[in-house]
Amino acid sequence: MPVVGLDVTPALSVLDLVPVRTDQTSADAVAASRSLARVADELGYRRYWVAEHHNMPAVAATNPPVLIAMLAAATTRIRVGSGGVMLPNHEPLVVAEQFALLEAAFPGRIDLGIGRAPGTDMLTRYVLRGGATAAADDAVARFPQYVEDVATLMHPEGVEMTVGGRHEPLRATPHAASVPTIWLLGSSDYSARLAAERGLPYVFAHHFAGQGTTEALELYRSTYRPSADHPEPRTFLTVNAAVAATAQEARRLALPQVQAMVALRTGGRLSSQRMVEEAEAAPVAAAHQGMVRAMLERWVVDEPAAARTRIEELAAHFGVDEVMVHPVAGAYAGTSRVVAPAREDTLSLLVG
Numbered sequence: 001m002p003v004v005g006l007d008v009t010p011a012l013s014v015l016d017l018v019p020v021r022t023d024q025t026s027a028d029a030v031a032a033s034r035s036l037a038r039v040a041d042e043l044g045y046r047r048y049w050v051a052e053h054h055n056m057p058a059v060a061a062t063n064p065p066v067l068i069a070m071l072a073a074a075t076t077r078i079r080v081g082s083g084g085v086m087l088p089n090h091e092p093l094v095v096a097e098q099f100a101l102l103e104a105a106f107p108g109r110i111d112l113g114i115g116r117a118p119g120t121d122m123l124t125r126y127v128l129r130g131g132a133t134a135a136a137d138d139a140v141a142r143f144p145q146y147v148e149d150v151a152t153l154m155h156p157e158g159v160e161m162t163v164g165g166r167h168e169p170l171r172a173t174p175h176a177a178s179v180p181t182i183w184l185l186g187s188s189d190y191s192a193r194l195a196a197e198r199g200l201p202y203v204f205a206h207h208f209a210g211q212g213t214t215e216a217l218e219l220y221r222s223t224y225r226p227s228a229d230h231p232e233p234r235t236f237l238t239v240n241a242a243v244a245a246t247a248q249e250a251r252r253l254a255l256p257q258v259q260a261m262v263a264l265r266t267g268g269r270l271s272s273q274r275m276v277e278e279a280e281a282a283p284v285a286a287a288h289q290g291m292v293r294a295m296l297e298r299w300v301v302d303e304p305a306a307a308r309t310r311i312e313e314l315a316a317h318f319g320v321d322e323v324m325v326h327p328v329a330g331a332y333a334g335t336s337r338v339v340a341p342a343r344e345d346t347l348s349l350l351v352g
Helices: 026-043 064-074 092-105 122-128 133-141 143-154 189-198 213-222 247-266 276-280 286-298 304-318 341-350
Strands: 011-016 047-050 079-086 110-115 159-163 166-170 181-186 202-204 235-243 300-302 322-327
Touching: 011 026, 011 341, 026 047, 026 064, 026 341, 047 064, 047 110, 064 079, 064 092, 079 181, 092 110, 092 143, 110 143, 133 143, 143 181, 143 189, 181 189, 189 202, 189 213, 202 213, 202 235, 213 235, 213 304, 235 247, 235 286, 235 304, 235 341, 247 276, 247 286, 247 300, 300 304, 304 322, 304 341, 322 341
Parallel strands: 011 047, 011 322, 047 079, 079 110, 110 181, 181 202, 235 300, 235 322
Antiparallel strands: 159 166
16 A cells, blocks of 8 residues: 555644454454554554553553564554653663664664553552552652653663762663654643653643643643753644544444543443444443543544544644544454454544
8 A cells, every 4th residue: 555644734643552342352452453553654644652551451552662663563664652651660771771672673763752650550550560669659759860761871872870889881772873752741731841841742641631731732832941852842632533434433433432431430340342332232321421422522533524624623723733643443343353444444534
C-alpha cells in the first residue's frame, strides 16, 4: 500500500493501549496492534505510542520497551514511542538503557514519553517496587530528579560518579550517536510546570482527563523556558476516536470502550473488552447515561467528513499542529482475532 495522508493538517499520530477483547488472547491482541501499526505507517501517521498499564484485564500494554521494539521492527518510517513509561515504577538507569538501545536500533524513530503516575493498582505497584511501599512513594517524590537522571544517562557523554574515591563513568550505552526525544506526560498541571521549567515537550492526557486541557497548555506555554534542543514549546492533543461509514455505526463501535470507561470510573467490574454485540446486550445503567453522553461529546465518534472536521476544530481550538488519535472502535463477533478492522478503518477514514 502506498504512503498517503502525509499532507494531512493537523498531522495525525496514534496511541495504542493494546486492548484485549473477550475473543482474544494476549498473543492475538499483540498481533492486532502490530497490524494496526503497519496501517498507521503506510498511511503516513507521524508517530505511534504505546502506554504502560498493569494488571488490567483489557490492556496488554504492560511493557512499552518490548512493544516499541516489536512495532518499530514491523514498520519502516513512523516514530514509535511510549505514552508513556511510568517512571516511578522503574529505576532511571534501566529506562535509559532500554531507550538508548532502542534509539541505536531505530535511529531517529524513538520517543520516550514519561509519566509520573504509577499507572496501576496498589498491589501491582507494591510488587513492582519489590514490596517497598516507602520506595514507591519516594520514587514519585523524586520524579524531577529521575527525569534528569534518564536524560543524563542517555546522553553520549553519560555521567561521571565518584565511588570509593575513584571517578567512574556511567552511560546507558557505550557510544550513542543519537538520543530519543523525551516528552513529559500528565493529566494535571504538575508535569506541565516541570516540562516548561526543563524546556521539554509536553502532552496533556486530554483523551483520558477531558478537562483542564486549556489550562495545562496555557501554563506550559506561558512559563516555558527554552532549551538547546527545544527552543520553542512543543505539544499536541490526544483524543479518543471511532470513525465509520455512518455516525450511527461509529457509536455502535465505540460502545465497548464507553462501557469500559464507565466501569473504570464507577468502581465497576473490569473485564476483557466486550464485542459490540456483548456491549449492546448489557446497556449502561440509566444513572450513568449522563457520563456516557459527556464522553461521546468529548470523543470523535462520527462519519469520516464530520470526524475530520472535528479533529481540525480541536487542533485549532487548542493551538496544536498534531493530534494523537486513540482508536477506540470495537469489534463484531466473528472478527478475526489477530486484527482490529474497525480500529484500522478509523485510521484510514481520518486521512480520507
